[in-house]
Amino acid sequence: MTEQNITPNGATVPTFCKRCSTNSSVINLRTEHLCSDCFDKYVRSKCIKRMEAYRVRYNPPDTDTSPRRLLLPLSFGISSTTLLHLLNSQLQNQLARTTRTGFVLIVVHIDESAINPTVPLAEEGMRAVQEWFPDVGEYFIVRLEGIYGFSNAVKAFEMGVEEEERRGGGDWREKLKGLLGALPSPTSRMDLLQILRTRLITELARKYACEAVLWGDTTTRLAEKMLAETAKGRGFSVPWQTSDGDSPYGVKFLYPLRDLLKKELVVYVSLEVPTPLRPLCFGAAEEGEGKKKHAAVGKGITIDELMTQYFEGIEGQYPSIVANVVRTAGKLVTEGGVVRIGRCNICGLPRDGGGGELVLDAKTKLGESSSGEVNGNRSGGKKEGGDMCYGCARSVHGARPYEWPL
């Protein structure tokens, strides 16, 4: 794939790379035409800059120089696959220069076949990826329903389910299906699915003694998330979902691709050199390349999907706006001064005022009891959503009784 210029007489000539002036360009990068080599350097530099903290450590002799363990969730999408590739080459470089590495990866794929039969075949994908990147660390496949296995995290937040049923355990796969099936809308399902994924991944990070999770989110994805979370009433939690550093889950979060746009990665994985990544993106068949037929509003589209559409438009013409949104997210500080009553039972984040004002109608506002709607919360006279943050209370509002795993 070479960029072409059309000359006045109709012939096409390749555009040359702005940096090396020798190769033909493959991408117009924020007004600069780059060849694949120079673009590759650019992409690497963006990622390495964010991985500064994980260079090989040189000793004061008494310090611990064993490589640090980092968990990389791999969905086989374009972003996480690219991230794995970039970290692999960073590790190769470290080895070549110092015979040691600064970190080791625990690559985890979450198998979601329980709730989505069309997901890529986990074992096959993992084997292929592992063949390409054999030396980065360990590889694991974990089923999403495995979240029920973290019994110490199961806080028995089980709405409307009797004690006996609760002890019975039951089939995890069926339990998970039942849980998501009980939710009132596709938006709620997608919302809680993301939460389940995050909670499972952070549990795994702790289990495998990882100090941080390396998320594959691009600038574009972070901007989408910022607006989607805003629209779902989760504005209060944006810093915890978009910024590098300590997370409330007891592990660090890092977003090494935060300075790259999604459309840039789409070009990057399509290049033949240095590694043909596209064939490894098993989960990306309909991701980000304009092939996906967008669902129309009102036909089961979710808020997250709507934001993805919106930013595809913005990223195409106004990439600076995408960066703007992420920069704004980075300036928000979580409320320290506000007394935290506790954690949300669903997402696990320190909750905001809670779901008590969910309906924001006159009755609720004036402190009268709400209309006694059955939403599965039978915890006596407690206000609906009292144990949840506003966003989670919104997502489970109107759900049938179900059992929450965490």
Added chain:
Amino acid sequence: MPPALPIPASKLCESCLSARALISRPKTHQKLCKPCFLSTFESEIHATIVSTNLFTKGSRIAIGASGGKDSTVLASVLKTLNERYDYGVEFVLLSIDEGIKGYRDDSLETVKRNAIQYGMELVIVSYEELYGWSMDSVVESIGKKGNCTYCGVFRRQALDRGAERLGIHHVVTGHNADDIAETVLMNLLRGDLPRLHRCTSIITSSTSSPIARSKPLKYAYEKEIVLYALHKKLDYFSTECIYSPEAFRGSARTLIKALEKVRPSAILDIVRSGEAFSRMIPSQAQAMSNCARCGYLTSQKLCKACTLLEGLNKNRPKTIVEVEAGIEDEEVSSSLWRGIEAIKLVEEGIAN
């Protein structure tokens, strides 16, 4: 006369459980009869007012009245609530005459009728008398492009000055939940933290103005405002400004409407998120001083209105003074933002 047929349970009003439901509330999809809808709408606004201690007994408060649906519904509801709950507030209608023939002169007639219908005093201040320029003459001088910037900046000051003239320190405006949600999203896209900080406050005793502004309709959905006006048979003016067609509102509005369709609570949820953001922005007090020319509070040497007027009076035709997006005005337009506004969401049917 044959006895009325019993109403099937599925068609009953979910609130009074006796009348037939006629309205599906846009905010919650609750099915209500007409009287229950009207009283629910009113009591939510009452709850907003009470829970925020918005009014004090014995005060005089101006309602920024354009004759449009939002401010007409606001005036009507405030009159109703003032009587029902004995707020003890004297409401005055304050209208701005921008000087737009074929638009404002007609809508002012509506406001004049409203003043009689609601028994409220009406005061009209014009751009002409405040600035020496009507919008018609501004457009004549600079063209239609960018005129909304002038209008927005002028209007903000005009409401304040009108209030000052009346000795009033509090102006309520008809901004609704959709407006606020849209502003939250626009400020996120712009990365405008100062405005993100204040756009969801129910009341702003602004740094740039001695007059407090408040938005009693901040939790009211636009669709419910329209329904309320319809069922109360309110007299309002619905023609779009001839210089600022509806199309101008663009994609942030389209996005809000699409979100509402996906999940009706989304508008409320965005307002809720906006309120959280407001507490998450480190306060950086912006030093304010008085405008060197007119004395209005400003962060610059000259206030925005005076900056714009300077350009107009120097008679630089076709030159649009691009005003730095400060915290004072609510509306800023530039070619970039109009470009973003033009971005379309993919599928058909998204627009309404």
